[in-house]
Amino acid sequence: MNDLSNLxxxxxxxxxxxxxxxxxxxxxxxxxxxxxxxxxxxxxxPALGRMGAWSFGLGTLCLxxxxxxxxxxxxxxxxxxxxxxxxxxxxxxxxxxxxxxxxGQQGSFLLWACCSAIFGLAxxxxxxxxxxxxxxxxxxxxxxxxxxxxxxxxxxLMRDELGRALAIxxxxxxxxxxxNYWVVIHPPTIFLGFGALTVPFAWAASAMLLRDPxxxxxxxxxxxxxxxxxxxxGLCMGGFWAYETLGWGGFWAWDPVENVxxxxxxxxxxxxxxxxxxxxxxxxxAANLLWAGxxxxxxxxxxxxxxxxxxxxxxxxxFAEMDRNALWILLGFMSAxxxxxxxxxxxxxxxxxxxxxxxxxxxxxxxxxxxxxxxxIFLTAMALTTAIGxxxxxxxxxxxxxxxxxxxxxxxxxxxxFFLPLMLLIGIAPFVSWRGLGFKALLARLxxxxxxxxxxxxxxxxxxxxxxxxxxxxxxxxxxLPFGVHxxxxxxxxxxxxxxxxxxxxxxxxxxxxxxxxxxxxxxxxSHVGLAMLMAGLIVSRxxxxxxxxxxxxxxxxxxxxxxxxxxxxxxxxxxxxRDNKVLFDVFDLRNSSAEKGPEVFEARPGLYYFRGADGxxxxxxxxxxxxxxxxxxxxxxxxxxxxxxxxxxxxxxxxTKEEQGIKITYMRxxxxxxxxxxxxxxxxLLKAEVEGQEFxxxxxxxxxxxxxVPLLGDLNEDLAIxxxxxxxxxxxxxxxVIFKLPIYPVTFYNKPLTSLVWLGTGILTLGGLLSxxxxxxxxxxxxxxxxxxxxxxxxxxxxxxxxx
Amino acid sequence: MKRGGWxxxxxxxxxxxxxxxxxxxxxxxxxxxxxxxxxxxxxxHVPGDLDKxxxxxxxxxxxxxxxxxxxxxxxxxxxxxxxxxxxxxEATQVVAIGKMVxxxxxxxxxxxxxxxxxxxxxxxxxxxxxxxx
Numbered sequence: 001m002n003d004l005s006n007l008x009x010x011x012x013x014x015x016x017x018x019x020x021x022x023x024x025x026x027x028x029x030x031x032x033x034x035x036x037x038x039x040x041x042x043x044x045x046p047a048l049g050r051m052g053a054w055s056f057g058l059g060t061l062c063l064x065x066x067x068x069x070x071x072x073x074x075x076x077x078x079x080x081x082x083x084x085x086x087x088x089x090x091x092x093x094x095x096x097x098x099x100x101x102x103x104g105q106q107g108s109f110l111l112w113a114c115c116s117a118i119f120g121l122a123x124x125x126x127x128x129x130x131x132x133x134x135x136x137x138x139x140x141x142x143x144x145x146x147x148x149x150x151x152x153x154x155x156x157l158m159r160d161e162l163g164r165a166l167a168i169x170x171x172x173x174x175x176x177x178x179x180n181y182w183v184v185i186h187p188p189t190i191f192l193g194f195g196a197l198t199v200p201f202a203w204a205a206s207a208m209l210l211r212d213p214x215x216x217x218x219x220x221x222x223x224x225x226x227x228x229x230x231x232x233x234g235l236c237m238g239g240f241w242a243y244e245t246l247g248w249g250g251f252w253a254w255d256p257v258e259n260v261x262x263x264x265x266x267x268x269x270x271x272x273x274x275x276x277x278x279x280x281x282x283x284x285x286a287a288n289l290l291w292a293g294x295x296x297x298x299x300x301x302x303x304x305x306x307x308x309x310x311x312x313x314x315x316x317x318x319f320a321e322m323d324r325n326a327l328w329i330l331l332g333f334m335s336a337x338x339x340x341x342x343x344x345x346x347x348x349x350x351x352x353x354x355x356x357x358x359x360x361x362x363x364x365x366x367x368x369x370x371x372x373x374x375x376x377i378f379l380t381a382m383a384l385t386t387a388i389g390x391x392x393x394x395x396x397x398x399x400x401x402x403x404x405x406x407x408x409x410x411x412x413x414x415x416x417x418f419f420l421p422l423m424l425l426i427g428i429a430p431f432v433s434w435r436g437l438g439f440k441a442l443l444a445r446l447x448x449x450x451x452x453x454x455x456x457x458x459x460x461x462x463x464x465x466x467x468x469x470x471x472x473x474x475x476x477x478x479x480x481l482p483f484g485v486h487x488x489x490x491x492x493x494x495x496x497x498x499x500x501x502x503x504x505x506x507x508x509x510x511x512x513x514x515x516x517x518x519x520x521x522x523x524x525x526x527s528h529v530g531l532a533m534l535m536a537g538l539i540v541s542r543x544x545x546x547x548x549x550x551x552x553x554x555x556x557x558x559x560x561x562x563x564x565x566x567x568x569x570x571x572x573x574x575x576x577x578x579r580d581n582k583v584l585f586d587v588f589d590l591r592n593s594s595a596e597k598g599p600e601v602f603e604a605r606p607g608l609y610y611f612r613g614a615d616g617x618x619x620x621x622x623x624x625x626x627x628x629x630x631x632x633x634x635x636x637x638x639x640x641x642x643x644x645x646x647x648x649x650x651x652x653x654x655x656x657t658k659e660e661q662g663i664k665i666t667y668m669r670x671x672x673x674x675x676x677x678x679x680x681x682x683x684x685x686l687l688k689a690e691v692e693g694q695e696f697x698x699x700x701x702x703x704x705x706x707x708x709x710v711p712l713l714g715d716l717n718e719d720l721a722i723x724x725x726x727x728x729x730x731x732x733x734x735x736x737x738v739i740f741k742l743p744i745y746p747v748t749f750y751n752k753p754l755t756s757l758v759w760l761g762t763g764i765l766t767l768g769g770l771l772s773x774x775x776x777x778x779x780x781x782x783x784x785x786x787x788x789x790x791x792x793x794x795x796x797x798x799x800x801x802x803x804x805x
Numbered sequence: 806m807k808r809g810g811w812x813x814x815x816x817x818x819x820x821x822x823x824x825x826x827x828x829x830x831x832x833x834x835x836x837x838x839x840x841x842x843x844x845x846x847x848x849x850h851v852p853g854d855l856d857k858x859x860x861x862x863x864x865x866x867x868x869x870x871x872x873x874x875x876x877x878x879x880x881x882x883x884x885x886x887x888x889x890x891x892x893x894x895e896a897t898q899v900v901a902i903g904k905m906v907x908x909x910x911x912x913x914x915x916x917x918x919x920x921x922x923x924x925x926x927x928x929x930x931x932x933x934x935x936x937x938x
Contacts, residue, residue, distance in 0.1 A: 385824045392828055404832035405850060414827055549867070549887065619857075620893075639889050642862045648870070746862075746889065 007166040010080040010157075014073070015165060018081060018155045021069035025153065028062030029146040031055045036139035039132050049132065053124070056139060060117040063146070067114050070107060070154055074100050079168040083107070083154040089173035099184045100174050102191075105307065105322065106154035111187060113145040115195025119223070123199045126219050126778050133206035141198060144333040152326040176611060176621040179579075182241035190234025190261060196227030197264055197296040200271065201341070204292030208344045213285040213352040220292065221275050222777045227295075228268045229527075229769025235261050236534070236762040247624040247637040249750045250542055251758060254411040259390040260302030264295040266383035270376045271295065277372050280434060286345075286353030293341045298387065300334045310394040365436030371429035378422040382415055389414075413481060416496075423499035423535070426528050427453075430510035449509045453502040460501075461494055463631070464544055464753055467591070471546050471751060479543075493543035497536050504532035520775045527768025534761025541633070541755040548749055551642075552585070553719075554742040560749040563591050564634075566604070568745060573609075581609045583638060583745065587627070602627050606638035628756065635750035641743035649725045649737040652685075663720070663738055664690040670732045671699065679704055682712070683727055685734045691717055700724040700736070713739075833902070837877040841905035851875055851910065852900045855893075862889055873899060883910045890915050 038052030070083075074097045079085045087100035087107075102111045120138045127134045157165045200220050207216040238258065239251035252258060271291040277284045307322045307330065322330070389406040396403050431437070431445045464471055477489035511525035548560045557567035569584040582605040593599035607623030620640035627634040646660050652667035659665075666688040674681035684701040700714030700722045713721040719741055726735035834840075836849045853875040860871040869885040883901050893899075896917040903912035 381820065384821065388821070388824050389828055392832055395829075403835040404829065405835065406828050406832045410828065410831050414824060551867075640893065642889070644861060646861075648859070648861045 007168065010078070010165040010167045014076070014078045014080070015157075017069055017072055018078075018157065021066050021073075021155045022153055024062045024065040024069065025146060025149050028059045028066065029143055029150055031059030031062060032139045032143035032146060035059060036136050036143065039135045039139070042132055052135060052139075056117075056124070056135060057121060059139070059142060059146075060114075060121055063110070063114045063117050063142075066149070067101070067110055070101050070110065071098065073155075074098065077171070079171040080158055080165045081154070082156045082158050085158060085168060085171040087171070087174050089171045090169065092171075092173060092179075095181070095184050096174055096179050099178065099187075102187045103174055103178060103183070104154070106149060106152055108187065108191070109145060109149055109152075110154070111191045112194055113142060113149070115188075115191045116145075116198045117142055117195075119192075119196045119199050119227075120202070123203075123223050127203060127206070128215070128219070129212070130203055130206040130210060130216055130219075133209045134202045137202040137205045138198060141202070141333070141337070144329060148322075148326045148329050151329065152323040176579075177245050180241060180245050182237055182244065186234060186237035186241055189230060189237055193227055193229075193231025193234045194261075194264070194299055196223060196230060197268060197299060199223040199227065200268075200292040201296035204289050204349075205341060205344065208289055208349040208352065211348065211352060213289060213349070217275050217278050217288065218776075219778055221272075221279070222773045224268060224272050224275060224292075225769055225773035225776060228265065228272055229766050229773060231261070231265045231268065232769065233762065233766045235265055236758075236765075239758075244626065245623065247622065247748075249545065249547065249624075249635045249637065249748075249752065251538060254386070254389070254406070254408045256306060256390045259386045260299070260306055263302060263383045263387050263390075264299040266379050266386075267291065267298055268295040270379050270383070273372050273376055277369055281369055283369065284353075286350050289349035289352065290342075290345045293345075297334075297338055297341060298383070300330075300337060301387075302390070304330050304334050305391060305394055308394075310397050365438055366432050366442060367436040368429060368432045368434045371425050371432055375422060375425045375429065378418045378425070382418045382422070385414055385418070386411070409480070416481070419535075420496070420499055423503045423532065426532065427499070427503040427506035430507055430525060430528075446506070449502065449506040452509075453498060453505045456501050456505065457494055457498045460497060460540070460754075461490070464490070464540075471544060471753060473544070473546075489543065493539060496539045496543070500532045500536035500539065502532075504529045504536070507532070523768045523770075523772030523775055525768070526771065527765050530761045530764030530766070530768055532761070533757050534765055537754055537757025537759075537761055541752040541758065545750050545752045547751075550747050550749065552745040552747055554745075557588075558747075559590075560747075561751055564588065564749065565590055565599075566747065566749070569603075571608075572605075576608075576610050577612075579609050581607065583608050585636070585745075585747075587634070587636070602634075604634075604636040606636055608638055608641070630756055632751055632753045633755040635752055637748040637750070639746040639748070641745050643739050643743050645720065645738040645740060649735045651733055651735050653731065653733045661738070662692070663716075665722075665736065665738075667734060667736075670727075670734070671701075676729070677704070683724075683729070685714075685724055685727070685736065687714065687722065687736075689716055689722070691720065698722050702727055837875040838879045838881045838905065838910060839877060841910060845905055848902065848904060850900050850902050850916075852898060855896055855899045856880075857896075860889070860893065873901065881910055882908075883912055885912045885915055887913070890917055893917060 032055075035052045035055035038048045038055060042049035042052060072078075073081055073084050074088055075094065077084075077088070077090050079088075079090075083104055083106060084100070087103045088097050092100070101107045116138075120135075120142070124131060124135060124138075158168065159165055200223065203216050203220045203223075207213055235258075236251075238261065242253070243249070243251045271288065271294070274284045274288040274291050278288050304327075307327060389411060392406055393403045427449065428442070428446065431442060431449075437445075465473065473490060478486045479489045479492040481487060481492075507525045507528040511522055511529070515522050515525070546561055550558045550560050550566065552558050552566055552568055554568045557565045559565050565588040567586050567588075569586060571581055571583055573581040575581070585604040585606075587602050587604050589600040589602075604625040604627065606625040608620065610618045610620055612618060622638050622640060624638070625636040627636070645663070650658055650660060652658060652665070654667060654669055657664065657666040668686045668688060671684035671686055672681070673684070676683075681704045682701045683704075684699045687698045687700070689696045689698055694717070696716055698714035698716055701712040702709045702724050703712055711723050711725065713723055716722050716738065721739055721741050723737050723739050724734055725737050727733070833848060833850050836851060838851060841847070841849045841851060851873075853873040856872045856874070860869065862869050867887065869887065869889050870882060871885070872880055872882055874880045885901065893915075900916040901910055901912040902914040902916070903910060905911070
């Protein structure tokens, strides 16, 4: 930045826009504080409530204005703003400039606040008597987030020594792996989900403050359904990004960042089922009051954890630590929220449930509620376990112990214990009515679904064992379970797949049985079908994947997985620095060949380009290629190409002979052309080389140019050349490296069965959730009627036979 | 509280304690090259700064050699089994997972950290690039 002084001053409109953004943040803070204060006093003076509502609306408007201002700065390339500089460049495509808005911490907090505010605004009208405390809690939360934004503003200018903001022509750019379309839509989606979690939190707090545990559940249900669905979709999108970008061939790896989103989702799903029990049976009132707030609180905790720096050593992600003051606000808000909410529940909410209803005694029956009860326990256990796992580095730091991290395989080992019974419950519960069902009757009803599931899993087993699938399982693969138990991998994966298939079939079964009579229930069944398909897809595609690493020479095809042949074709771009460069390979399926056409072929187009790092060094960036079939994905990971043959350059003295990697080289003598020390002078090393029994002479050179020395390659044989990487004129020693004339491409090739289920399952899960939210929305005509204490609508949609003795 | 409540509470506490113990006993410890030398049997996560100029793939043996400086400031040679990870170019910091063998750190898994100036999409999801093997 030595030519900084030549730059013009930053345009004044841009500085004004930044000021506007900064003021909008402060204005928003004031409006939310005002809204909280007005509603606090609105108990006796309803007029204050109306003003408070306006204030809340204006605060929301301010947040969106801030977002808009930041967007303008990004789109108009205002790189004198540090936040913009670090996340965009002039040649960044427009949609990635927009993604840059939420690529940083301040922007993601802003997005969180906007999403949360918009849900608050939408839900507020339907909160009825709960509105006062609902708005107070909501406003305090938004004020806290806005306060953090005021401290840690995205509108910081980069100034020179004289304090002037200069118009900087280009930014550092968004990190290449984030330049993917999922990054454009995944964060807004997941933050809509996170934002919606504030609604049940604030509503439940309000219900506890009003000592009314009944009236809020029907109102909060559609919002909880919406929050869970959107959050689930956002989680899956994050997985899609990982799958399509990172090249390790998986969707989910239990990284702290993924866990921070998973825990609120799981708790929110538990709360959802609690709501159903309360609406249909009038029970679980006290538990629901607690569980309504846990998703929100766990997300605030997760945000704190990832921002606090405790995980920075223990995670793959390098977390930008927050400004200390902003972190204190977050910590303060989190502690206050937890103490307030849990304290309120312990002192008041816990007792609001009333005495538990009398159990019908003496009947050996299973009831739907029991199923929900154990389901809730297992899902909460999964959430809690994940939360403990992701907090482990934090706990270790608290106790002053060296850091530890829970690896992916450990999560799988522990969570499997909860996952198996949970999926079984998801399959059984739809068949059990609220009134209860005897075990024999239950078995009789489950028989069909069990039978179909077993058949499907058997078919799956045949499919994955079939040679046409190309998985080539040897049958000796093992899965490691806790306590050192080893199970055959295929058996273990099929067991996990079975519980998923059973859950999907059972829900589909019930959906068809009752769907016509009760459209309301379709969404619930559908979402469980989707969830089970998604899990089956994740389990089978990861558990039974086959992969092989292979080195591909440009002139020689290589064979992988005993079935596919890969041959290099070309690069699509001349310029290796072009982001659009793809490396084309033909992949032949040798098993699927016909006499006329030969083997089946597809073209793999993994991306490869180089970008310059901060020190001017060239860094490779690669993108995997995925070829999708209905039954499996072929996942093609290209690694940065290899040029060097020797692990590192070797130093030779004159007359010395060394052998490395089967290449024997004798350095005979140094040659000098031109006047040493002047441009154009060339130093050469006359070499005798022996490769595979053949002798060659070679003369690699170093030319002294205007800008330092340039190596001139010496020929070795058809494939290899020799490069002089350094020399010492004093003792006439040289440094040599043998290189490939054409780069060698290392490729990891995966065959991942049934990956299509992941996409299909995600779609069905989300569709089911949104359908439910739509059906359960509060309709205007019913909102005014006096509500019965317990609603029985679920019962009517249920096939409830008389329990057998 | 009723008896049922107490039983629930005890089971819940035991469950949480069990998970905590299971995780803390089996979690992979972080350490330095010195730690790795002192306990050659333990599988360790060693975070450190990657010296990109030393990255050298060994095609014949399918290895990747490089040097890195751990958080204690000790520099050591790492031998990584496998092709170069996809996003090694983006990396400034790496976490090498493995054991010390005769003065070299033998790793079969590399986690890539990217420059902190790049952050990613979620609060917490700082630089997104993760490489797992």
